[in-house]
Amino acid sequence: MVKIYPQSVVGRYRTIKNRANIVLLLFYFLTPWLRWYRDENAPSQAILIDLPTRRAYFFNIEIWPEEIFYIMTILIIAAFGLFLFTSILGRIWCGYTCPHTVFVDLFIKVETFFQGSRNSRIALDKMPMNSSKLVKKLLTHLVWGGLSFLFAFGWICYFYDAPSFCHDLFLGRLDTAPRSWLFGLTFTTYILAGLMREKVCTHICPYGRFQPAMLDNDSLTVTYHSWRGEPRLQKILNKNSKLKNFGDCVDCYRCVAVCPMGIDIRDGLQMQCIGCGLCIDACDSVMSKLNQPLGLISYSSINLTEKLKKGLKAQVKLIRPKTVLYTLLILIAATIILKNLLDKSIFVLSIERERGPLFTTLPDGDIRNTYNVYIANKALKVKDICLEIRGVTNALIKGNMMHMGNTYQKKLCFPIEADSENRFKVFIKTKLDISVDSEKKIYLYCSRY
Ligand code: SF4
Numbered sequence: 001m002v003k004i005y006p007q008s009v010v011g012r013y014r015t016i017k018n019r020a021n022i023v024l025l026l027f028y029f030l031t032p033w034l035r036w037y038r039d040e041n042a043p044s045q046a047i048l049i050d051l052p053t054r055r056a057y058f059f060n061i062e063i064w065p066e067e068i069f070y071i072m073t074i075l076i077i078a079a080f081g082l083f084l085f086t087s088i089l090g091r092i093w094c095g096y097t098c099p100h101t102v103f104v105d106l107f108i109k110v111e112t113f114f115q116g117s118r119n120s121r122i123a124l125d126k127m128p129m130n131s132s133k134l135v136k137k138l139l140t141h142l143v144w145g146g147l148s149f150l151f152a153f154g155w156i157c158y159f160y161d162a163p164s165f166c167h168d169l170f171l172g173r174l175d176t177a178p179r180s181w182l183f184g185l186t187f188t189t190y191i192l193a194g195l196m197r198e199k200v201c202t203h204i205c206p207y208g209r210f211q212p213a214m215l216d217n218d219s220l221t222v223t224y225h226s227w228r229g230e231p232r233l234q235k236i237l238n239k240n241s242k243l244k245n246f247g248d249c250v251d252c253y254r255c256v257a258v259c260p261m262g263i264d265i266r267d268g269l270q271m272q273c274i275g276c277g278l279c280i281d282a283c284d285s286v287m288s289k290l291n292q293p294l295g296l297i298s299y300s301s302i303n304l305t306e307k308l309k310k311g312l313k314a315q316v317k318l319i320r321p322k323t324v325l326y327t328l329l330i331l332i333a334a335t336i337i338l339k340n341l342l343d344k345s346i347f348v349l350s351i352e353r354e355r356g357p358l359f360t361t362l363p364d365g366d367i368r369n370t371y372n373v374y375i376a377n378k379a380l381k382v383k384d385i386c387l388e389i390r391g392v393t394n395a396l397i398k399g400n401m402m403h404m405g406n407t408y409q410k411k412l413c414f415p416i417e418a419d420s421e422n423r424f425k426v427f428i429k430t431k432l433d434i435s436v437d438s439e440k441k442i443y444l445y446c447s448r449y
């Protein structure tokens with residue numbers, strides 16, 4: 001495997017990247033520590049996916065397993081959001097916000113801190129092992145391991161109450177499941193962000209492969225303006241030193257040296273380019289030293305480049321069929337999820353007659369039917385409910401749970417625990433010669449108090 005040694009660079013996009021990294025890392029690590037009081041019976045973590053109880057909590061919203069639809073819709077909105085941003089700004093997600101990019105950036109900073117600049121790192125890797133090399137390598141890998149552990153720890157905090165998880169971790173009381181997750185995620189982060197780096201984007205992540213489908217002639221991508229840069233100075237000087245007619249590119253290879261993907265953007269847009277803009281910073285610093293206009297490499301679209309070539313003023317075209325379509329799809333999905341959230345019921349009741357004979361004749365001559373009842377109380381408080389038959393005179397009801405009593409009654413009243421699902425049977429008996437209220441249909445009536 002060829003190792004890439006990205007050179008450090010300063011500039012506008014490097015600063016944006018640094019700030020984005022800080023904000024995203026703070027968001028990632030601090031979010032599980034946000035508290036949100038619900039009830040003494042419910043967790044007080046604002047965002048939590050509680051696998052043992054099969055609940056997801058987002059501030060005031062509690063999602064049950066059968067409501068996975070909400071999570072799917074949020075993922076669909078996120079996917080269309082990604083398509084929208086890609087169609088306008090190219091691979092902005094990959095370059096600035098993808099967790100892998102953020103961690104690789106952090107790992108490269110650690111490597112630079114302990115092993116020095118790009119040239120020092122290349123020289124260090126070439127030299128035979130000695131004590132200084134061993135110490136530098138060991139320190140780098142130790143800090144990488146620590147960062148990988150932190151990443152794994154941060155991730156698991158979304159699935160456990162963060163303070164309790166911290167407490168159990170320090171006291172060595174973690175169960176097998178969180179311990180395995182902690183180990184597995186630490187190991188994979190170390191391998192992916194520390195050792196594989198850009199190979200993950202090129203060979204594992206599918207996004208780079210299907211991104212051309214989202215781009216059009218107005219999408220911004222990192223572009224080398226060959227019409228301005230070519231022919232390159234070095235190329236010409238090497239071939240024919242008398243020639244003076246050369247472009248702005250001095251063939252310094254600085255844009256290649258800073259690229260975390262190890263590509264030469266002057267070869268045109270490539271699948272490996274994550275659109276991080278670091279080559280723009282590198283080239284701009286060269287151009288400013290040479291007193292040349294900046295922007296030999298810049299974020300540009302095919303149409304923008306055509307206009308720039310002709311010396312025309314150009315603006316990014318935001319409203320296009322693709323962007324309108326993605327925006328509409330996002331709005332539709334957001335409206336659906338909002339409507340469902342507003343109509344979300346905290347009480348679910350379903351009653352089905354048990355399969356089998358139409359009715360059972362009891363020894364005293366009465367007839368009986370059996371029903372399967374499902375009641376979910378999604379509220380965080382106990383609810384008292386009553387079940388009764390309406391439309392049939394003299395019908396009596398009985399449940400098969402202990403707390404419902406063991407006798408037939410006119411009305412079956414019982415408490416439903418907070419945040420609980422309940423499945424039980426009810427038996428309804430009546431005389432054979434029932435009198436049915438012709439006005440009303442026969443129905444099992446549930447009232448809540
Ligand atoms: S070519 Fe430029 S924008 Fe693309 S990955 Fe390399 S440095 Fe980033």
Ligand code: SF4
Nearest residue numbers: 249250252253255283
């Ligand atoms: S940094 Fe700019 S001038 Fe140097 S090789 Fe790259 S494009 Fe040419």
